[in-house]
Amino acid sequence: MTLPIISLEKLVAGDGTEIDRLRQVTHEIGFFYLSDHGIPVDLQAEMFAVAKEFFALPQEAKEEIAFTDNPHYRGYSRLGEELTQGRTDWREQIDYGADRPAWTEGLTEYPWRVLEGPNPWPSALPRMRPLINDWQERLSDVGLELLRAWAVSLGQAPDYFDDIFDHPHPMMKLAHYPAPANGEAGQGVGAHHDAGVLTLLLPEEGSGGLQVQRDGEWFDVEALPDLFIVNIGELLEAATDGYLVSTPHRVLPSPPGTARFSIPFFLTPNLDARFPRIPLAPELAAEARGLGRDMAGQEISDISGLNTLKSRLRAHPETTARYHSELAATLGA
Template identity: 40%
Template structure:
């Protein structure tokens, strides 16, 4: 196996001897500051369990077009369901991927209880009738990934010498959850190589599970590098909310996915964790010896990202999924015209 291009961190060391815990926290802080990306092992999810989820993704994408379109995202004002090839937009260009999105499983709010447009994001997921076991499997997997990200968030608080409960209000009763099953087809001759365009993730943390096919690339000071799949490992990256909260210490990094070559497909599962939509993001006060190591821009407490979490999530969804926007948010589009 090639030498990893990104740091490899073992989460199980958090439960090890005191010296192992200290070394893990130091490595976590360094990886997140210098790269904004790292591989995570020792997370407790077996290779067999990971393969089971990717096999489920393969079965879903193997359904007929009719079966997949029965749960198309355009049906859902909550942005849940299937998106066909080139159905999502990144930086103004369509992505060459198809995907299936779920979020926190919850009832939609009654219209009389909706005071802000972003509250329309609350709601149930869509599930394909052809795969009756998919709901239980994916909701369980999403929760297990969420638990890992909450543990990492707590570790970041400790690594940055913060109150252990600094993020507690943000994720009380569960953080904002968003998971995608994704299929990237082989690139036909002359077709766009944009599996996903270059972007930064908006939330706190992202976990990516890859099959054996490379494609994920990370921008570094020395150019773009490939985050080659490592069996059993998740790729973790920092989102913009965590960069803001840490006053630029933790780094949100541009990344992209390049389509696989013709005749090859790539499957992945990405999980995004953020603050609850109705919460306020804390601005951490770092001790001087850490504040001096920050490489990112200093945060402005007046930045609306700190206190308009739900509104900013909705804005991102509307930009990325114009079909959902047109069908369910026409009132907002007309109001902003």
């Protein structure tokens, strides 16, 4: 599948044609390439370099920041540790979020606050921390500019969503998909929707494996130089009553002798925030598909933190069992 290319520069400049294309593309497909995003190529290369340096470390050094030792769902996940749709994903990864102190109040009333906390950093790579923090800041800015363009495309003021991003909860991964030693892994990552607002994915140029589902069929998405792949998350689909579409996607296992590296970034608002519904013009509302369910069959919540928390509880059973088993039982995750 050849995805459309949308220019962030044109969106920010208020180009009406490009803003209309953004709405139409994400109504029909939910995926596109983003150009003119302002993220330096040198920084992109440095991010992949530090990712490869980390994944090449001895296992003991990687386990220093083990995901299973972190109640906030941060750190390194070994191969096969994460699940999608109850099946093992064949990748290793580091998960990071906003690097903040953990919440100590309101955890009963707002259980999703367990997701906020400090990031664990590998002592072997001191340069990782400033790189990750810079990346998250830059990608947050890109994501918010996109969200403002979506607001305009749907007939709202550009700042329609701004209030719920005064204390956002950005998330990101450094992901490595090695080829399975026995060639028997069923999935790099299983079919899923993303739980947040939108995803900015930077795959290493030339890497394969990403597939997008459309009309019941799976299509390959090529990794092109200096282009991010953007897709709609469940919160934005819910906010438009299904007018904008969160499209299922997956990653196939890497073929023998190859490896895939990618850096996904997930724009997510304040954990406590209710993502506002967008009043659609009649002609757009007539094309809205209605609010569906996530791929686990559960209702999509408009509370950002609840939607994100359920996804984390399901995807990481070891960490959930160690720290949040009662919470998972209460939420039915």
